[in-house]
Amino acid sequence: MSEIQVQLQEWMGSDKSIADAAWTSSTSTEGMAYRTPADVVRVVNMLADQGHSTPFESVVLRFWLRIPIATDRQIMTHRLQSSNGLSGRYRSVPSDFHEMPDDVLAIAQKAGLGDSIPEKYAMHCTAANSWYEETLANAKEQRNNGLISSDEYKRLREFVRGALPQHNYTERTTVMNLRSWANFLRLRLAPSAQPEIREVARQMLQQVTESDVCPFALAALARNEWRI
């Protein structure tokens, strides 16, 4: 079964980068050499508690995501990110889709919509994907025969993806600094957020935690419910 996938691909910065950025205002470069790891922890906590936000922008994270298109639309509402996404012009869109989760099935059953709801949902998604694949296969053949040009094939491929379900999987790379990402977590880990984007936020947080990028900043931001 297809699943939401997150990979922390790269990062820049650490707890010390955050403290160094803050110390720019108060300490000479020579003076910074005398700062200790305990000073870093103290300053990171102070910045988080006082809402001194810009030093947290010294940590930058790059994630690769494999997510349903509907979830991707929600991710794209976050303007403070740099992102790139899968192109339906240059790649055939993956034909796997987000299957009906158990909580939705339970609601459908409670509403008396019938036990075959997941199968019917999958049938519609599969039919749209099959038509897309078949259309592209035929068009590709005519491109190879010289009936249409490569550019015309790409244009057609880009357009016919419009028939595909909102829950087909897509891919995105997003770069966020720690401040912007904290805002993302605040909004998207919340119980009011949709389970799919909560899963993205959960996996992001797990990977940043396991990679030990900036443990003290992470703890301080979490303590303040990601408000900075």
Ligand SMILES: Cc1cc2nc3c(=O)[nH]c(=O)nc-3n(C[C@H](O)[C@H](O)[C@H](O)COP(=O)(O)OP(=O)(O)OC[C@H]3O[C@@H](n4cnc5c(N)ncnc54)[C@H](O)[C@@H]3O)c2cc1C
């Ligand atoms: C539960 C939930 C439901 C939602 N439902 C909907 C919905 O139905 N429809 C919909 O369209 N969106 C919806 N959203 C998206 C939401 O409205 C935001 O667009 C999205 O969460 C991005 O938040 P943000 O602006 O804080 O993040 P970013 O865009 O990353 O911005 C980060 C911060 O920068 C500042 N900022 C950025 N741009 C500006 C600006 N132009 N002016 C002033 N300050 C700025 C703000 O402080 C902002 O918090 C929903 C979000 C959640 C969490």
